Amino acid sequence: MSERAKVGLPEVNLGLFPGYAGTVRLPRMIDPVTAMQWISTGKPQSAQSALDAGLVARVCDAESLLDVAISELDSVATHMTEIRARKQQKVTADDTTRKKLDQISVGLDVRPGPNYPAASLAMSLVVNQLDNPAEQAGLAEARAFADILTSPTAINLLSVFMNEQAVARVAKRTAAGARSTDNVAVIGAGIMGGGIAYQSSLKGIGAVLKDIQPEALEAGMNEAIRNFSTQVAKGRLSEKEAQLAQARISPTLDSGSLSDVDLVVEAVVENTAIKQSVLKDLEAHISSNCVLTSNTSTISITRLAQGLSRPEQFCGLHFFNPVPAMPLVEIIRGKKTSDTTIATTVQYALQLGKNPIVVNDSPGFLVNRVLFPYIIAAQMLIAEGVDFRQIDEAMQSWGWPMGPAYLSDVIGLDTMTHCLDVMAADIPQRMAPDYMSAIHTLHSNARLGQKSRQGFYHYARNEAGGMTKQQDELALGLIYLNAPSEINSSEIQERLTLAFCFETIRCLEEGVVASAAEADMALLWGLGFPRFRGGALQHVDTVGIAAFCAMAEGYAHLGPLYEIPQLLEKMRKSGTSFYG
Template identity: 45%
Template sequence: MIYQGNAISLARDDQGIATLTFDLKDESVNTLSGAVVQELGEALQALRGESDITGLILTSAKDAFIVGADITEFHGMFAKGEDEIQAMLERVHGIFNSLEDLPFPTVSAINGLALGGGCEVTLATDFRVMSDQAKIGLPETKLGILPGWGGCVRLPRLIGADNAIEWISGGTENRADACLAVGSVDAVVPAESLDAAARDILSRAGQGELDYQARRAEKQGPLKLDAIEQMMAFETAKGYVAGKAGPHYPAPIEAIKVIQKGAGEERARAQAIEASAFARLALTDVCYNLVGLFLNDQVVKKKGSQYARQSAPVNQAGVLGAGIMGGGIAYQSASKGTPILMKDIKEEAIELGLKEARKLFGKQLERGKLSSEQVAERLGNIRPTLSYGDFGHVDLVVEAVVENPKVKGAVLAEVEEYVSEDAILTSNTSTISITRLAENLKRPENFCGMHFFNPVHRMPLVEVIRGEKTSDAAVAATVAYARQMGKTPIVVNDCPGFLVNRVLFPYFGGFSQLITAGADFQRVDKVMEKFGWPMGPAYLLDVVGMDTAVHAGDVMAEGFPERMGSLGGGGDDGRPQSAIQVMFDNDRLGQKNAKGFYAYEEDKKGKPQKTSDETAIELVKSVAESGRDFSDDDIIARMMTPLCLEAVRCLEDNIVGTPAEADMALIYGIGFPPFRGGALRYIDAMGLEAFVAQADELAAELGALYAPTDKLREMARNGERFYQEAAEA
């Protein structure tokens, strides 16, 4: 043994081949923390002291090779400032360069995921062999930074500027066949043949058949592009990537600029350019929030895993109600391998559900994601039925009938008679109390909410709602099933609107008050889209459906009359209280009947496209009490304050367990701008004292919807935050 550390071991065999193995103790995956990188430097130093070494193999003892840098260290590291970040990068460059400069050939044997820094360390070796099941990639731009350990320098020289730009700006994970096609790896073999393939490459390099020195010279010299080729490669890419990334995500464009600036430089200068850009991006709010989002996602996944471990897998599911939503749920279950019974009382509803599932599988076939055989197999996981005949074998049922408490209650009581005593019943309701729906059940402990978001196949979030009598076993089974479906479950407690809709409807309340005060709804949409929302509030209401919004608004008004009473129906004087109500009263339901705040026409792909509509504009004017002008900042404050305050209240009321879960639910459920980190990170960024002052000023004019809680005021006085990592750093 040449070297033994906590994460790295280095040994040599009788032929003089050294093997450096990554195997981080007490962890399921390898990451490149500061300590692991230091060990890598020490191991390479020890290797240079050895004589008669003929080659080096980098390998991993885990299922994955290296999943990247240790992101839990990022906030603390980045808080030290630009100089410290650059110094860290220079240290890592020095270690990776020493690997690249070893006086014998080197090869990486990539057995599983090699991402971020894990990919970059393999780029420093002369050759790479890859398991046919492995993936490699550089996802740093998804965290608001760019590859800073040589990825922007070595990858373009290895696979060409065009391919490198696509990999880096997109942050993609790339399969083995794609890697071999562009030349990022030299061979793809079954996992059991990796070591033999790596040794074969070293043998051929040692005999002069493969020129590893020429490989190094190519990676360390300028990119072989003339001025015209550079202009075409980089300027064209900038325009395309800017259009896809949008104005709030600077990292993809910055990565292209780094590759461009370093194209004509040798290794040292190109790495300095990369390090400088990385350090600047690391200090941005976007990077801070995207790193925070990643850490929050880990919290949510860990909690989901803890719940799921308490439950056996769901082997057979059932869904009641076979319309678009039921068909979407059936598709999602079947596509991930869990058979599902799809029941309805009408043949035409069954056919509608099957049509939805067939359409979604058809799209997978068109995109090459599935073969026709796989589509047939997965469609076979959906069994339509008009009876409860086989429900005795079902582990979990999702009720997805009309959003009416009497209908849902009757259907749930009915199916309870046909399922086994330990089967779990769930309701896909967006507003109705789970405790209320459990009143007529014989086994309320086996019942909880399972709120999917529409469209089911695209929206990652599932709210798992615990009623007063819901057991831990019911929650665990429902979380396990959501995870089997490829969804992100977040467990919340029962209340009107649960978490996501309870937080969303004060946002709509802020919108209604703005319109009543005379704001132009189309301008409000543009301001909030510029702020980062995927669509403005009027457009979002059209997508949700005005009938759904009015129903949910009534539920919220009943549940929280002091704050949300205005979200209910029309006023006593007969005049509608809100623009939402006036749209509903005039049968403008949104996209579902092609007219709402906007008019809709289908494009060539059958997708609804919005256009301005004079009738809607005139109807909205009928509820405006004045023609007041608002600045962009005024609009943002009046829209965001009630949403953020309701998120605070949900945390204080224990509807949701942690700030991480609250923020991830809003990002996954309603498209809260990810680069802003979530509602509670948004408050942290503003500062609690400043946020409370803004809310108080608005509450004086607009009422209880804008009033801070006592606990929030106390947090502001004490200088506290919802997330402590920044303060600790």
């Protein structure tokens, strides 16, 4: 095996487990505990790990692989009977092995959990069939595989896999005709700017990091340095590689260093007037071929382009925080944005190792436009007296990584207030409430979420340096006049999911996003929509168009947020689906 090659069993990532006797042969060829770890995690294993496990006979450099393989085949030919017998043998697991397997099994009940049953099912097969002949174990595996193949989780995860491939093809086609991007500039240092500069330099792109404040510039460089240090500590970069990459970042307070860059990312404060002023000034310092972009999360790209002399070379480039970890980048086309500008920006995102999705200009673009009806649905429930802690628990049990109140604290209640106000101004019929939201109430009392350690919850620093959320009686007193109430958790899940999915459908209907696949992948990558549900539109298909509409009709009295989109009504009448 080449020293650069990897081996693995990725089927659990598709809601499956290794078929064709995959759960039978591997535990008979290597240690059953190691085999189960490989099967249940789906992670690729290095050549050295495969050698240590006894799966391969030798590891060599790629240049000598063919010669070594031929040599090994000559040796194997004299031991074929023994090798075949080894693959068929029963395995008598001792008490220590059984105990280790039991420990893995317990872990699978927690992670990946009941919504991803393939790993636990594979575990049961391995444990129960170890002592049986390979042929009998294979029959048991085949029966279980037939069941798991048609499970909702497998169907949804296979849809995700197909959508990932489709979106990647779209990005590759869109990037055709892009101009080269060897050097970029990031305007506005700090956490976001530093993250963008870090990601650019990590991928071999020179990055000018500019700010008008020395303190902000220092903060941006510190963010980049922290990320490089993390990569070194995890063994992903050597000290020399980190130093070379860091040297590609050029911090500056001077606009004169922008004349040679190919693309600019404006990442200043989320304020329309300030951004317009900065963008207009940047045009005077960059070349006529340079692409200008804005890392805005909600402000109209067409509006920001007003006053620019080259609006065709301007588009939105929305990174998600933290930049190194979040795979999605939204690229927003304004009314005058050219195809070459979009192609160049998509190519830059691909160079960064990101998943770019192009959307048309719209309030909140795609991801935030879909997120905020979900947040508003939660705020409506809170206004009705429902305990936000129950709402969080209900949505976590539905599959979200965290509930809407906790998410708001993590994002920051100041940011959430700003975004809610923007969305209310741009889409008042659905997003302008006739009550004061709990987010606004908390923010008006100087509670900013995790950044101030007070929001919906109180936050205390834990031993690992992270934040642990705790119940906050003061927050409860600010939000509720009386003791908060509880309702059926399924109603919470239905109301928030309907609002979320309906806005996704409206974005598809209005042409904000070009396809169901791109919409679903954006929400998985950008918001952490439960992967096992396949995406918002895949979920609607799973429930059934008619059933989903019927569910919505039960909440029609709650207002425009729950009005069935015209596209969905047409699909109900025609009997079509998003992925039919």
